[in-house]
Amino acid sequence: MFLPAEAANAIDDVVVQDLRRKTPFKVDDIYCDYEARKIASGERIEVHQWIVRRHFVHLALSQIRVDVEDLAFVAFDYTDGRSPVAISLRRTGEARSSWRHKLVPVLCCSAVGLALLSGGLKYLNQQATLDRLGEEIAAIGKKAQHVRALVDQLHEKRNALVRLRVQRSEAPGLIDLWEETTRILPPHSWLTEFRLAETSGMREQQVTMVGFSGAAPSLVGIVDGSRLFFDAALTSPVAFDAAEGRERFALQAKVRRPAMLKEAAR
Known part of the structure; x- marks a missing residue:
């Protein structure tokens, strides 16, 4: 039989009720005893009961001429290897008015006191554990909030990086700029140097063109x-180069960003 741990103080009553419900014998016709122990989990109590009819005990004692009042218990030894079972003759029988039986109330009171003390200590231990867990949960909650803030910051930085990569992938590349420069330069002009640089935190691109032209000042309007x-x-004064027979120039221009390109297309 299995009982909840809360029924520890009422096992005697539960055992009597269980005997009346499950056996055809009256309580006055039998000797009974039980053993109760808590299961490892501590949430239930396992109860083993043993009964023997008084008639059989009295008959066996009469054969050896022993008075039942002189015995405290009878034991049974199983033949299948199980541990012997002892049934108290005082649990349900009439107690003898001796000093041994007078100790029963004292022992019961002591047991109740110990049970109450054990329960109190258990409650105090549980309360201390709950308090400690509350402090640990509060500390973990603060750490979790800090970690959450760091994660949010990482998400923001990641999103900004993704947007930057998208913008750069949509912006014209070096080949695009070189082809556009080749297309717009007039036949009387050519380049000796072409550089692409990124400024303002890599959000703006700028090209530098250095070369010779038959009409260098006009290149500003053409490029623009x-x-x-x-x-x-x-970026520097135009100077005539006698060897080339052309004007030497140095020019800078900014590269339109994707949004500006869309507006220009409109």
Whole structure:
């Protein structure tokens, strides 16, 4: 029979009720005893009961001429290897008015006191454990909030990096800019140097063109009118090169970003 741990103080009553319900014998016709122990989990109590009819005990004692009042218990030894079972003759019988039986109430009170003390200690231990767990949960909660904030920051940085990569993937590349420059330069002009640089935290691109031209000042308007370049300007004075028979120039222009390209297309 299995009982909840809360029924530990009422096992005697439960055992009597169980005997009346499951056996055809009256309580006055039998000797009975039980053993109760808690299961490892501590949530249930396992109860083993043993009964023997008084008639059989009295008959066996009469054969050896022993009075039942002189015995405290009878034991049975199984033949299948199980441990012997002892049944108290005082649990349900009439107690003898001796000093041994007077100790029963004292022992019961002591057992109740110990049970209450054990329960109190268990409650205090549980309360201390709950308090400690509460403190640990609060500390873990603060750490979790800090970790959450770090994760949010990482998500923001990741999203910003993704947007930057998308923007850069949509922006014209070096080959695109070189082809556009080749397309817009007039026949009397050619380049000796072409550089692409990124400024303002890699959010703006700028090209530098150095070369010779038959009409260097006019290149500012030509480059500025391109769909890929804007804000073109000479970076140094135009100087005539006698060896080339052309004007030497140095020009810079900014590269239109994807959003600006969409507006220019409109």
